[in-house]
Each structure stands twice: as structure tokens, then as C-alpha cells.
Amino acid sequence: MVDDRVMPHQSREVALLFLKLGCIAFGGPAAHIALMRQEVVVRRRWISEQQFLDLLGASNLIPGPTSTELAIYLGYALAGRLGLVLAGTLFILPAMLLVLAFAWAYGRYGATPQGAVLLYGIKPVIIAVIIEAIYALLRSAVKNWRLGLVVVAALALYLLGFTPLITLFGLSALVMLVENRKRLFTGGGRAGGVSRARLIVPVLPGAPAAADVLAQAVGPMAAGATGAGLAALFLTFLKIGATLYGSGYVLLAFLRDDFVRRLGWLTDRQVLDAVAVGQFTPGPVFTTATFVGYLSGGWPGAVAATVGIFLPAFVYVATLYPVVPRLRTSPWTAAFLDGANAAALGLMAAVAWQLGATSIVDPFTAALALAAAVLLIRFRVNSAWLVLGGALAGAAYGLILPR
Numbered sequence: 001m002v003d004d005r006v007m008p009h010q011s012r013e014v015a016l017l018f019l020k021l022g023c024i025a026f027g028g029p030a031a032h033i034a035l036m037r038q039e040v041v042v043r044r045r046w047i048s049e050q051q052f053l054d055l056l057g058a059s060n061l062i063p064g065p066t067s068t069e070l071a072i073y074l075g076y077a078l079a080g081r082l083g084l085v086l087a088g089t090l091f092i093l094p095a096m097l098l099v100l101a102f103a104w105a106y107g108r109y110g111a112t113p114q115g116a117v118l119l120y121g122i123k124p125v126i127i128a129v130i131i132e133a134i135y136a137l138l139r140s141a142v143k144n145w146r147l148g149l150v151v152v153a154a155l156a157l158y159l160l161g162f163t164p165l166i167t168l169f170g171l172s173a174l175v176m177l178v179e180n181r182k183r184l185f186t187g188g189g190r191a192g193g194v195s196r197a198r199l200i201v202p203v204l205p206g207a208p209a210a211a212d213v214l215a216q217a218v219g220p221m222a223a224g225a226t227g228a229g230l231a232a233l234f235l236t237f238l239k240i241g242a243t244l245y246g247s248g249y250v251l252l253a254f255l256r257d258d259f260v261r262r263l264g265w266l267t268d269r270q271v272l273d274a275v276a277v278g279q280f281t282p283g284p285v286f287t288t289a290t291f292v293g294y295l296s297g298g299w300p301g302a303v304a305a306t307v308g309i310f311l312p313a314f315v316y317v318a319t320l321y322p323v324v325p326r327l328r329t330s331p332w333t334a335a336f337l338d339g340a341n342a343a344a345l346g347l348m349a350a351v352a353w354q355l356g357a358t359s360i361v362d363p364f365t366a367a368l369a370l371a372a373a374v375l376l377i378r379f380r381v382n383s384a385w386l387v388l389g390g391a392l393a394g395a396a397y398g399l400i401l402p403r
Contacts (some may be wrong), residue, residue, distance in 0.1 A: 010079070011082050011083055011086055013078075013079075014075055014086055014087055015028065015086040015087070015090055016088040017087075018075065018086065018088075018090045018258065019090040019094070020093075021039065021071070022090055022091040022093060022095060022282065023093065023282055024127060024383075024386060024387045025067075025091075025283055026122045026123075026126060026281075027122070027123060027129075028067075028285060028351070029067040029351075029354055030066070030351040030355070031129060031355075032067030032070075032071075032131070033056060033066075033067055033338075034126075034129045034130045034133035035129060036052075036067070036070060036071065037052055037133050037136070037137070037210075038129065038133070038308040040074055040078075042187070042380075047074075049136065049137065049139070049140040050140050051077075053141055053341045054327065054328070054337060054341070055073040055074060055077065056070055056341065056344055057336075057337050057340035057354075058073060058321075058323075058324050058327075059166070059174075059340040059341055060343075060344045060347075061169075061245055062197050062316045062317075062320065063241075063242060063244055063312065063316070064130060064241055064242070064244065064286075064310075064312055064313040065284045065286045065310070065313060066279065067284065067312065068088060068091060068092060068284045068313055069316065069317055071087045071088055071091040072084050072087055072088040072314060072317040073312060073317055073321065073324075075087020075088060076089060076317060076318070076321050077321075081318070084314070084317065084318060084321075088313065089175055091284070092283060092284055092306070092310055093177065094282060094283055094382055095278075095281050095282055095283025095290075096283075096287050096290050096302075096306050097396055098281045098283075099277055099281055099288070099290040100291075100299075102277045102281070103277070103294035103295060103302065106273065106291070106295070107295065120394040120397075121339075121365075121368060121390040121391050121392070121393045121394015122387055122390045122394065123355065123358075123365070123390075124359050124368040124372065124390065125368060125369065125372040125390035126278070126355070126359070126387070127352060127355060127356050127360065127369050127372075127387050128370075128372035130348065130351075130352045130355070131352060131373065132373065132376050132377055133347055133348075134348055134349055134352065136361070137345055138345060141338075141341045142342060143338065145218075146175065146178060146179075147175070147338060148176060150171050150174075150346065151343070151345050151346040151349070152346065153167075153171060153343075153344050153346065154167050154168075154343040154344075154346025154347050154350070155346040155349045155350045155353075158347055158350035158351075159350055159353070165348055167346075167347065168343050171342070172336050172337075172343060174339065175335050175336065176332055176333075176335040176336040176339060177338030179329055179331070179335035180335055183332075187299075197273065212306060222337070230300055232263075233296055233297055233301050233304045233308065234304040234308040235308065236258050236263075236313070237258075237293070237304075237305045237306075237308030237309040238308040238309070238311060238312065240255075240258070240289075240308075240309055241286070241309035241313065242312040243306060251275065251285065251286065251288060255274065255275070255288070256268065256271050259292060259296070265295075265296045266292065266295060266296065270292075270295060273291075273331045274288045274291040274292050274295070275288050277291050278291065285311075286309050289306055289308070289309040289394065290305060291309075292305055293305025368390055368393060368394075372386050372389075372390065388398050
């Protein structure tokens with residue numbers, strides 16, 4: 001809810017929806033966002049496209065797993081603080097349990113289950129879902145030609161190797177300045193604009209700065225721990241969850257630095273296997289922490305690691321959610337949020353391009369993607385059925401013609 005006109009929904013409805021999404025949300029954050037939009041905006045009409053975009057923009061401005069934070073924001077918007085807890089927890093829980101089972105098998109048999117067969121048919125379907133979501137959201141996000149340029153610039157900067165954080169904040173700040181250029185020189189709107197911007201805008205980039213101070217304090221404590229202490233696991237993953245921007249590949253860098261180089265608890269191979277499991281299971285990629293926690297400290301370690309990496313997301317959203325409606329009351333922060341929304345769609349498009357290059361690899365996967373797009377756009381088929389159908393089609397194709 002971005003304003004008070006959105007009526008609250010039953011906690012049970014919210015819980016069931018995000019439990020379902022936690023079970024079917026393959027494909028990473030861009031796919032998760034597309035699936036949430038399908039369920040909350042298109043099918044149920046619980047919030048508008050603009051409200052969804054504003055919550056997505058706010059999710060992109062804080063550290064941590066973007067799609068999980070969007071789920072938490074949506075839960076808060078739809079069912080208050082209880083909805084916040086239910087949506088976030090139930091979106092995470094299926095992936096956590098599945099990763100935990102894989103971690104047990106890995107610890108017992110020394111190998112990860114193969115997810116390639118499962119994902120072969122799912123990934124092309126997910127590409128279609130992402131592209132449909134981007135197209136629909138563009139109509140709300142691109143309000144003028146300048147925001148259209150922001151989408152293109154964000155896509156290009158990502159593909160050129162710039163970090164998402166720099167792209168997001170840089171382009172958002174640029175839009176804020178360009179859209180309010182007259183106020184810069186005339187002082188117009190000072191009471192309702194600049195003063196509020198000074199109060200609100202620093203809150204968002206200031207969150208990771210505060211988290212970085214926490215990271216500096218946590219680091220020596222975890223490094224000094226003996227063995228796979230639960231406190232060390234929890235604090236190390238709390239640090240990661242509070243400071244990390246970016247994809248699972250950025251998470252890989254954090255895990256290698258902490259658990260291979262600094263603590264020496266895992267090997268490079270184990271960390272790579274942990275990230276692979278997080279990639280091919282549904283739900284948040286950050287459930288990689290569950291795998292690492294199990295290898296480092298058994299079942300209690302898995303729980304400590306999972307709580308540690310996701311806890312900051314709940315805290316950030318609970319703290320910043322009351323600020324989101326105010327972002328539209330000032331011309332400065334409204335422009336900043338418009339820039340963040342456009343840049344976020346550019347980043348989604350870049351990720352979709354990269355996923356498409358690795359997912360649509362032959363005529364069969366191309367046909368799956370095209371069929372999913374037609375069913376989604378022309379017939380409004382529920383994306384959950386499309387994901388299931390893609391999995392079954394991929395498995396059947398693999399049986400008939402082994403890859």
C-alpha cells in the first residue's frame with residue numbers, strides 16, 4: 001500500500017499467496033518480481049501498477065535480496081505488520097527447506113542434485129513472464145522521454161559492467177536534479193520540496209552506510225570464533241544481509257571472502273556448489289546461506305545463517321515503509337523515485353537479456369518461450385501453471401531426446 005486508500009486484505013490470503021510464490025518462483029529476482037506483479041496487480045488487482053512500481057523502487061534502494069524485500073513490502077501493504085512477517089517468511093521457507101535437504105544430501109553423499117533437467121523447461125517460460133512484466137510496467141514507469149533514456153542507460157551500464165548500486169543511485173539522482181532544475185536556481189518549492197528531500201533522500205543511501213559500520217564491528221568477532229560457532233555464523237550472515245547489493249554472483253564474492261579466505265571453514269568448490277543450489281531452487285537466491293550454514297554448523301547452523309542473512313531485510317522494510325508514501329509528496333523525492341523505477345526496469349531488462357542468452361538455447365526452448373508468451377499475453381494463463389507446464393515439457397523432452 002502506497003497510500004491509505006488500499007484496503008487491507010486477510011492475512012490468510014496473503015500467507016497462501018506468498019507460500020505459493022515461494023514454491024514456484026524459479027529464475028532469480030527479475031522472475032520473482034514478474035510473478036508477484038502477475039499475482040498482485042494483474043490477477044487479484046490488490047494494488048495498482050504505480051503502487052507496485054513505487055514499492056519495487058523502494059526495494060531496489062536498500063541492501064539485501066530485492067525480490068524478498070518486495071514480498072515483505074507487499075505483505076506490509078496488504079495486511080499490515082503481520083502481513084510483513086507472513087509474506088517474507090513464507091516466501092523464504094520453501095526454498096530454505098529444499099536447500100536444507102540438498103545440503104543434507106551433499107554432506108552425506110558429497111554432491112549436489114542436478115537441477116539442469118528441471119530448469120531446462122522452466123527457464124524459457126520464466127523469460128516470457130519477465131518480458132511481459134517489463135512491457136506492462138514500462139507504461140507506468142516511462143512518463144516522459146527522459147525516463148525512457150534512463151531505462152536504456154541502466155540496461156547499457158549493467159551490460160558494460162557497472163555495479164547495479166552505482167547505476168541505480170546515479171541515474172535516480174540525475175533524474176531528480178534534471179526534473180527539478182528550475183527549483184535549483186529559483187528556490188521554488190523549498191518548503192514542500194527541498195526540505196523534505198533533505199530529510200527523506202539521505203535515509204535510503206544512508207542505510208547501507210550504517211550497515212557497513214555494523215559489518216566492521218561484526219568482522220573481527222566472527223574471525224575470532226573457534227569452529228563453526230552459531231554466533232559467528234549468525235553475525236557473519238547478518239553482516240552480509242545488511243550490506244550486500246547485487247546478484248547471487250556478488251553473494252559468491254562475499255561468501256568466498258568470509259568463509260574461504262578469512263574463516264577457512266569451506267573450500268572454493270563448496271562455496272560454488274552452495275551458490276549453484278541457491279540458483280536452481282525456487283525462491284530467494286540468498287537461501288544459499290542455508291546451505292553454507294549447514295556445512296559449517298549442521299541444522300542449527302543452517303537456521304542461524306538463514307535468519308542472519310534475511311533479518312536485515314525485515315528490519316529495513318519495517319523501518320522505511322512509512323517513508324514510501326512521502327516520496328510522492330515532494331517533487332524532489334518523487335523524481336528520485338521515478339528515476340529509481342525506470343533504472344530498475346532497465347536492470348530487469350539487462351538480466352532478462354542475459355538469462356535469455358543462457359536459457360533459450362535450441363528450437364525447443366525457443367518454442368517454449370514463444371508458447372508461454374502467447375498463453376500469458378493472449379489468454380492470461382496463470383503464471384504458476386506456465387511454470388509447471390514448462391517443467392513437465394522439459395522433463396518429457398529430456399526423456400524422449402536426452403540432452
